[in-house]
Amino acid sequence: MLKKFCQCIGLASLILVMNYGDLLGGGADVRMHVPYSLTGVCLAQIADILLLGFALFVVLIALKSTRFYSWVRLLFVFLVPPYLIERTQTLFPFEVSDGLVLVLAIVWAALLLLLLLRFPQWYRRLVRVGDAAGVFLAIFGICSMAQLLWIMHWHPGRQQIQASWMAGAQPPRHHPLLVWIIFDELSYDQLFQLRAHDLALPNIDALRSQSTLFTEMQPIGLKTVKIIPSLFSGGAIDDYRYSFDNRFTVHYAGQHGWHPLDGNGTVFHDAQLVGWRTAAVGWYNPYCTIYGSALDSCYWSNLDRTDGNMAQRAGFWSNAWSPLANLGTELHSPALAAHESCDIDVRQRYQTHQDLEQHSLQVVASDQADFIFLHFDIPHSPNIWSRTNDAYTQSCGSSYLDNLALVDRELGQLLTTLQSSPRWKDTTLIVQGDHSWRTMLWDWMPSWTEEDEQASRGGFDPRPALLIHNAGQTQPRTDSRAMPLLYVHSAIENVLHGHEAEP
Incomplete structure (x- = not known):
């Protein structure tokens, strides 16, 4: 039961990852652009993962004792992979069109039916592989929630x-x-x-x-976050970092290393000097x-x-x-x-x-x-x-x-x-x-x-x-x-x- 619940939490975390993915790994790109604490947002994201995971768990447990469970499991195996690809397609390093997702779904369904009808032993092995993958999803979900809890400790700078x-x-x-x-x-x-x-x-x-x-x-450039600091400092910035304690460092095009940038390196400081x-x-x-x-x-x-x-x-x-x-x-x-x-x-x-x-x-x-x-x-x-x-x-x-x-x-x-x-x-x-x-x-x-x-x-x-x-x-x-x-x-x-x- 605990294993199944954790797997459901993992699946829920992947279904919802588009909602909180930018907060993972420190969430620098989110933190840099919000003037208020992210505590409420992070708590709501965690609550959504738990609520959706619990709902999936309840449905599966309720159906497990029925004669439809084997068909439900088959439908589950049919639908989940294409659905996850559809939900997360913008995260892929290449373009995934809706047409491609549909083709993949049809091929996946045909493969499953072939295994189920002609090679049932291989189908059962595939189900066991999916079950093992669910454990890794559970680990992903737990790690995601841990990172969201960490983001809650961040304090925004002056507004x-x-x-x-x-x-x-x-x-x-x-x-x-x-x-x-x-x-x-x-x-x-x-x-x-x-x-x-x-x-x-x-x-x-x-x-x-x-x-x-x-x-x-x-x-x-095409990104405001690089262009405006470039205009302030007079040097073309092609990369940046924003630390957990709200310090801004930049990389100038054609130069080596990272350089801290604050008010002293801008036209505002030059204005104050005169x-x-x-x-x-x-x-x-x-x-x-x-x-x-x-x-x-x-x-x-x-x-x-x-x-x-x-x-x-x-x-x-x-x-x-x-x-x-x-x-x-x-x-x-x-x-x-x-x-x-x-x-x-x-x-x-x-x-x-x-x-x-x-x-x-x-x-x-x-x-x-x-x-x-x-x-x-x-x-x-x-x-x-x-x-x-x-x-x-x-x-x-x-x-x-x-x-x-x-x-x-x-x-x-x-x-x-x-x-x-x-x-x-x-x-x-x-x-x-x-x-x-x-x-x-x-x-x-x-x-x-x-x-x-x-x-x-x-x-x-x-x-x-x-x-x-x-x-x-x-x-x-x-x-x-x-x-x-x-x-x-x-x-x-x-x-x-x-x-x-x-x-």
């Missing part, structure tokens, strides 16, 4: 740093201002070169009329934790859905129930289950965006910082705006173009505040994408729409958008040089030392 000059009424600030805005996944192609005819972006166009547009910026007040509000990366030594004011947030339809701030029972309910839906309608997960993704991203918007507008409206960095979660998928309704949406169905309209709305709010300040004439404004629209990541997801397909034209344009408004600039300019995006780092250093961003 916020409050500067004294952000509290209460302050005298007007007389100092040049540099505002650097990154809209995640902002594409040059979609904004300027082949903009959709029904996509109105009045605020982006207004900024374009008094800024320099860079038409041939070359990406320095007397600039620094502030950052950002998404996804733990800005206050890593770069806090060079930031006078800081806030970062990411309330996005974690794997398994869980959320950092949701209650235990909500987190425990949501993945199991989605698993049940998936059994009779995989498309519906995927759409429900997408809806949760949209609702959680909406919360993230509202949080970032509030803190971004607050730091800009205070007009006390001199170097402001803002990293927004848009137009990155999932899409949370509806052009049709001119409002936020709480469900899947919007497109990348809808999120571009939201980018324009956010930029308009920021421009209104910036241009109302006496410091506007001394303000340099940089608006960019960290990378372009990565269509190859999204075109197979449930969030992908027909409008996305039409806008992308079935391809990928690698150029991120970049606009630079120099202080006092009133006319549009165009720079068509092909340059790596690291150019932005040099432009920022120019401004900090009293020059125009563009040499």
Whole structure:
């Protein structure tokens, strides 16, 4: 009985591994991008493994005493391997299509029937091998739960740093201002070169009329977690590590060894050295934790859905129930289950965006910082705006173009505040994408729409958008040089030392 129960726990852990797999091995990629403790999420993951394992155990024990047990066992052997391949196909180092899974399932079923009908002795041996494999699954399940328990001991770093000059009424600030805005996944192609005819972006166009547009910026990567530290430090980063005590080390392209990176190795430190007040509000990366030594004011947030339809701030029972309910839906309608997960993704991203918007507008409206960095979660998928309704949406169905309209709305709010300040004439404004629209990541997801397909034209344009408004600039300019995006780092250093961003 104990052996069978442990085997059921092991099977449950493998069925659910897509929900918690990123937390195994230390969970660095999850820990780095969540501002809150993962204790509740880990407990819910463990509860799901135990609940599903117990349910499987009860069903098998109940059927064991019936005359149908041999057929149930045969059906079990038929279905479990193909089902596990289907559930975990994204973990394979090669593409596993649904068609391939179906072919494998048919071949597997035919092989089992052949053994059962013609070679029953070999069939019994195969069942014993499966029974032994169940023991290894049990070991996997126990080890997985042990690692989840370990992650519960992790303590997140700082989410916020409050500067004294952000509290209460302050005298007007007389100092040049540099505002650097990154809209995640902002594409040059979609904004300027082949903009959709029904996509109105009045605020982006207004900024374009008094800024320099860079038409041939070359990406320095596809992952935000590497690109933004590269822009901060001035060196192209091709790998990184995030320790259990929240220390960040990076590997620079073409260099040997690993290098610690904190605020002292960034443009924020350079700004402080020449007397600039620094502030950052950002998404996804733990800005206050890593770069806090060079930031006078800081806030970062990411309330996005974690794997398994869980959320950092949701209650235990909500987190425990949501993945199991989605698993049940998936059994009779995989498309519906995927759409429900997408809806949760949209609702959680909406919360993230509202949080970032509030803190971004607050730091800009205070007009006390001199170097402001803002990293927004848009137009990155999932899409949370509806052009049709001119409002936020709480469900899947919007497109990348809808999120571009939201980018324009956010930029308009920021421009209104910036241009109302006496410091506007001394303000340099940089608006960019960290990378372009990565269509190859999204075109197979449930969030992908027909409008996305039409806008992308079935391809990928690698150029991120970049606009630079120099202080006092009133006319549009165009720079068509092909340059790596690291150019932005040099432009920022120019401004900090009293020059125009563009040499």
